Amino acid sequence: MASQRTLILVKADAVVRGLVGELLSRFEKRGYQIIALKMLHVDEARAKRHYAEHEGKPFFAGLVEYITGSPIIALVVAGSDAIEGARATIGATNPIKATPGTIRGDYGQTIGRNLVHGSDSPASAEREISIWFEPSEIFARPNEIGAWLVDA
Ligand code: UDP
Ligand code: MG
Secondary structure (H helix, E strand, O other): OOEEEEEEEEOHHHHHOOOHHHHHHHHHHOOOEEEEEEEEOOOHHHHHHHOHHHOOOOOHHHHHHHHHOOOEEEEEEEEEOHHHHHHHHHOOOOOOOOOEOEHHHHHOOOHHHOOEEEOOOHHHHHHHHHHHOOHHHOOOOHHHHHHHHHHO
């Protein structure tokens, strides 16, 4: 067990459908702490940087179009083994294969509109966090938030 940070995107389909609160709530209820959060319109350069590993694949152009087409929410959540844990909460990439109870298994139908992104490894998490957030926009370490709760 290690404390980790991971980059989560609430993608455009989820924002348009009014699922932001519901989806953020799932991470919070699981015990992950939101340590950075913003809503933004994504330009093509940032979209391509974020999804660089998929450049050249048949779905890449559609993926960039999807992520740049309408505002999204970016956040960093932190907690114990948060990278793998958040991906388990999100569910399999294709919602048809995602277990009911996961975000994609409960709210998704198609792979091209699968609601949420979560980093897939420690290296990806740090690379992706730096694409979406300045260090000064990341509010606190989990233990700092925990200390605040205990003292209150
Ligand atoms: N994607 C798609 N078609 C595919 C594979 C992926 O539209 O055949 C999209 C989908 O939105 C997915 C994203 O590309 O979430 C990134 O793919 P990846 O394999 O990294 O899945 P994830 O890590 O999001 O589960
Ligand atoms: Mg991925």
